[in-house]
Amino acid sequence: IGAAAVERLRTAPDLDALKAAESELTGKGSELAGVKRGLGGLDADGRREAGQALNRVTAEVAEAAATRRSDLEAAARAEVVQAERLDLSEVRPAHGAGHLHLVTQTMEELEDVFVGLGFEVAEGPEVEDDWHNFTGLNIPAYHPARDMQDTFFVDLGDPGDVVLRTHTSPVQLRVMEQQGPPIYVVVPGRVHRNEARDATHLATFHQIEALVVDRGITFGHLAGTIEAFTRAYFGAGFSSRLRPSYFPFTEPSAEFDIQRPDGSWLELGGCGMVHPQVLRNGGIDPEEFTGFAFGFGIDRLALARHGVADLREILSVDVRFLEQF
Ligand code: PHE
Secondary structure, eight states: OHHHHHHHHHTOSSHHHHHHHHHHHHSTTSHHHHHHHHGGGSOHHHHHHHHHHHHHHHHHHHHHHHHHHHHHHHHHHHHHHHHTOOOTTOOOOOOOOOOOOHHHHHHHHHHHHHHHTTOEEOOOOSEEEHHHHTGGGTOOTTOGGGOTTTOOEEOSSSTTSEEEOSSSTHHHHHHHHHSOSOEEEEEEEEEEOOOOOBTTBOSEEEEEEEEEEETTOOHHHHHHHHHHHHHHHTOTTOEEEEEEEEETTEEEEEEEEEEOTTSOEEEEEEEEEEOHHHHHHTTOOTTTOEEEEEEEESHHHHHHTTTOOOGGGGGOOOHHHHTTO
8 A cells, every 4th residue: 555655646746636645545535544444353463563554654655745745846936936037148129219310410410510610509480580581681572582482471460571481591690680799600490492392302401501700701711611611521531612603691602512532522502701781780880890601401411421312201201211320
């Protein structure tokens, strides 16, 4: 009886099976209980011998059950520990938090370069009045730049008086009004033109504009600043050139291009000496102070650096496109 019972307990597959086997082997209906009941029918010698054997077997069975129980409990604990284990060496990728848009990044890089050259950053309103966007900048009522095709008008009362600014140049006047010379500011911002969207035009785009007004400022300072900016932003292998042009608010005026190390040219923006009438409109005496200004679009520049040809990509909301930059 003993050997068979011990073997059954030793191989019980789990705690429930062990408990069931134990009560079956030692409970009231068990073989051992039957043997115990039979002791009464034996003589004194036989009862002693059989009693000792019964006690030995009972003890062996109890020990086998206890050993199996502690083995099974240890295995169960080990399983829990394994399941709840923390792998502190595991490396998981960081959450995708997104990042600034390519145009914003470019704008901030440009600001940094100009701040490094000694400029301060200024801003003005996107919804602008006629005076700052046009008239105060020498753009009279009959000028082609005021053509209905080019300008978004905002209906706030007097027809034609409020517009979405078509360039960042109105901030030239605002800075002159707010602070006297010396002025060394750079103006980043969003501008709007009533144009059909295509690969090289957007109705809403971004410009950055520099304005300097101080005593003795010359065209040489303008050309030198554009050249210094070109090397600081694009790199030592790049250079700049000016070509005569016309803007109502600068005199003389020029357009400027950037030459890449491979010799090719990138037409960047417009510039010139601030027109004396514009200085007067900003409350500055042109006999005492002179200044220069230059401005250019940011969007095409941002895309060109990454070899993207179509400006409309700026408006993409496709994460697969955006996350490249
Ligand atoms: N405002 C002009 C444009 O949008 C650029 C410019 C800025 C020209 C400053 C001269 C001086 O085209």
